[in-house]
Amino acid sequence: MANSIRLFVRESWLLIVSSFLFGLLLAVTDAAWSPRIVQNELNKFNKLAAALFGKEGTTFEPIEGISLNSSKGQPIPVDVRKAMLNGQCIGWAFMAEGSGFAGPIRLVVAADAGFEKILGFGTLVCNETPGFGDKIKIRGGFYEKQYQGAPVGPFALTKAGDPAAIDSTIVAITGATVTSDAVVAIFNRYAVAIQTQMKAKGLLSHGQ
Amino acid sequence: MANDAQTLSSAQVVWNGLFKENPIFGLMLGMCPTLAVTTTLQAALTMGGCVIFVLICSNLMISAMRRQLKPHLRILMFTLTIAVFVTIADQFLKAYQPEMSEYLGAYIPLIIVNCLIICRAEACASKQGLRISVIDGLAMGVGFTLSLSLLAGIREILASGKLLGMTVLPLAEDGGWFVPWAGMGFPVGAFVTLGLLLGLVVHLTRKAKG
Numbered sequence: 001m002a003n004s005i006r007l008f009v010r011e012s013w014l015l016i017v018s019s020f021l022f023g024l025l026l027a028v029t030d031a032a033w034s035p036r037i038v039q040n041e042l043n044k045f046n047k048l049a050a051a052l053f054g055k056e057g058t059t060f061e062p063i064e065g066i067s068l069n070s071s072k073g074q075p076i077p078v079d080v081r082k083a084m085l086n087g088q089c090i091g092w093a094f095m096a097e098g099s100g101f102a103g104p105i106r107l108v109v110a111a112d113a114g115f116e117k118i119l120g121f122g123t124l125v126c127n128e129t130p131g132f133g134d135k136i137k138i139r140g141g142f143y144e145k146q147y148q149g150a151p152v153g154p155f156a157l158t159k160a161g162d163p164a165a166i167d168s169t170i171v172a173i174t175g176a177t178v179t180s181d182a183v184v185a186i187f188n189r190y191a192v193a194i195q196t197q198m199k200a201k202g203l204l205s206h207g208q
Numbered sequence: 209m210a211n212d213a214q215t216l217s218s219a220q221v222v223w224n225g226l227f228k229e230n231p232i233f234g235l236m237l238g239m240c241p242t243l244a245v246t247t248t249l250q251a252a253l254t255m256g257g258c259v260i261f262v263l264i265c266s267n268l269m270i271s272a273m274r275r276q277l278k279p280h281l282r283i284l285m286f287t288l289t290i291a292v293f294v295t296i297a298d299q300f301l302k303a304y305q306p307e308m309s310e311y312l313g314a315y316i317p318l319i320i321v322n323c324l325i326i327c328r329a330e331a332c333a334s335k336q337g338l339r340i341s342v343i344d345g346l347a348m349g350v351g352f353t354l355s356l357s358l359l360a361g362i363r364e365i366l367a368s369g370k371l372l373g374m375t376v377l378p379l380a381e382d383g384g385w386f387v388p389w390a391g392m393g394f395p396v397g398a399f400v401t402l403g404l405l406l407g408l409v410v411h412l413t414r415k416a417k418g
Contacts, residue, residue, distance in 0.1 A: 015288070030299065036304070040303070127314045
C-alpha cells in the first residue's frame, strides 16, 4: 500500500501540484472578473428585454421567489423581472435556459402584463450551427415571429404547418429540428410554471 | 518541423514563426479559426491576440516544467496548461469585450484543441529553454495573427467594401462602382481566399528557391 502511494506521488506530483496552482489562478481570475461578466450579462438582458417591449425608457424590477424544480427536486431560482414604464407594469421578462444542438441556449422571454401572451424572445447565449440553428437569433425572423402574440405555452413542434398562424404550434426551422425543439422545450419548462407561481403569489393581479 | 533538440538562435526562431514555418501558410495548423473567424479583421485580430497570449504563457510554463515532465503524462500536462490560459483569455474577453466574445463564440474555448498550441508545446517548449520558448510563442502567434489578418482583410474588403468600418472601395449603392461579393462573407469565401493565398505562397517560395 505504502509503495503504491509512493509510486503514485512520484509519478503524478507535478500534475497534482499544477492542478492546484492552476485552479488557484483560475479562482483569482474568476473573482476579479466575474462581477464585470455578470454586469455585462445583466446589461445584455436589459437591452434585449427592452427591445422586446419596443418602448424607450422601460426599466426592469427583479421579482424574488420564482423557481423551477430541478430533476432532483431542488428549486432553481429563475430571474424574472417586471417591466415598468412611467410607473405602470407593461409586462414581464424572464431568463430561460436549456440544451441546444451545440451547447446551452439562454433566452430572454417577454410576456404581456397579464402573463397571458408571449411578446417574443431574444437570445443571450446561442452557439447553434451558423445558417441553421442560429436562425433562432433573428428577431422578427421566421422562427421567433411564431411566438409573438402566442399564448403562454405549452407549445408543440411540427415540421410542416403554417408559420403565420399564431397559436401553440411552432413550425421547426428546416435542418435545425433539434434547436427548434430545444427552444420549444425551454418555453414549456419555464413559461407555464412561472405563470402559475406568479398567479399564486398574486403578482399578476397587482401587475395590472 | 524544426526545434527538436536543436540549438536555435532567436533570429532563426522569429524567422521560422513568421515565414518559414508560418502556422497557416507553412505548417497549415489551426485551420478551424482560419476559416471560421476571418470574416472581419477585428475578429481575426482578437483571435490572434488570444492565440499569442496562450502560446506565450503555455510555452513559458511548459518550458519551466520540462525537466519534471514524465513521458506518459506529457500530453495531459500540455492540455491542462493550455486549457488554463485559454479559460483566462475567454474570461477576459467576456469581461472586457463582451460583443467580440459573443461574436467569436465557441472558437475561443476551441483554442484548447488548436493543433498549433500543442504542436509548439511538444516541438519547442518541452525541449528548449525559457527564452527560446517565449520567443517561439510570440513569433508563431504573430505569424498566425498576420496570416489571419491578411485573409480577414481581403474577405472583409471584398464582402463589404470596408475595413474596420472605413470605406475602402466606394460602394455602388452609394454612387461608387464596387458591388460587394456576398460570398466572401460565407465559408466559401474563406476556402477560396485561403486556396488562392496558399497557391501564391507556394509559387513565391518556389520562385525564391530558383
